[in-house]
Amino acid sequence: MRLNQPITQRVNDSMRDDEWICSKTDAKGIITYANEVFCRVAGYAEAELIGQPHNIVRHPDMPLIAFAWCWDTIEQGKEWDGLVKNRCKNGDTYWVDVRMTPEFDENGKITGYFAVRRKPTPKQCQDAEALYKQLRDAEGSLETRKNLTRAQIFTMYKNSPLYALAHPEA
Numbered sequence: 001m002r003l004n005q006p007i008t009q010r011v012n013d014s015m016r017d018d019e020w021i022c023s024k025t026d027a028k029g030i031i032t033y034a035n036e037v038f039c040r041v042a043g044y045a046e047a048e049l050i051g052q053p054h055n056i057v058r059h060p061d062m063p064l065i066a067f068a069w070c071w072d073t074i075e076q077g078k079e080w081d082g083l084v085k086n087r088c089k090n091g092d093t094y095w096v097d098v099r100m101t102p103e104f105d106e107n108g109k110i111t112g113y114f115a116v117r118r119k120p121t122p123k124q125c126q127d128a129e130a131l132y133k134q135l136r137d138a139e140g141s142l143e144t145r146k147n148l149t150r151a152q153i154f155t156m157y158k159n160s161p162l163y164a165l166a167h168p169e170a
């Protein structure tokens, strides 16, 4: 887990209800496109985002297994919807209601992903905050979480109820 610091207690809710935060990545999650709303809300210039891994906006409060679930879903070529707490460049928080969608070449191979995000309601944010705290607490201290390997995170995810959501046939 990339540990982005510092974290403030301020919430940036400057995104309007009629706006979308949009980004595109390559197949590894490196940002290839960021729209103006993304840059404005996250507090980055476009040039600071393009070419960076998307965990540049990762908030340490997001549970590890949430992103394991997300990647396990989109790498199967499916769409993933979720509530994500993000970190602005200055450490503030912005919440998004995101849909991530894979893009394919003519042979059906995934070439990248795009994400569109609306502003969630305060209730959605409160509910997600409570759920993510439970999931995070089960993952251990920040120090523990920071040092877990991808394999360890995947095992935790596989043993969680989230796995069945990405593998309904299993």
Ligand SMILES: Cc1cc2nc3c(=O)[nH]c(=O)nc-3n(C[C@H](O)[C@H](O)[C@H](O)COP(=O)(O)O)c2cc1C
Pocket: 001, 002, 003, 023, 024, 025, 029, 053, 054, 055, 056, 057, 058, 059, 062, 064, 067, 084, 085, 086, 100, 101, 113, 114, 115
């Ligand atoms: C199209 C796309 C959009 C993404 N958007 C976000 C995002 O807004 N916030 C975020 O924290 N991670 C986002 N991710 C997931 C990151 O790639 C990464 O898995 C996550 O930040 C966890 O990072 P970590 O491996 O450092 O824990 C996105 C991934 C893709 C493919």
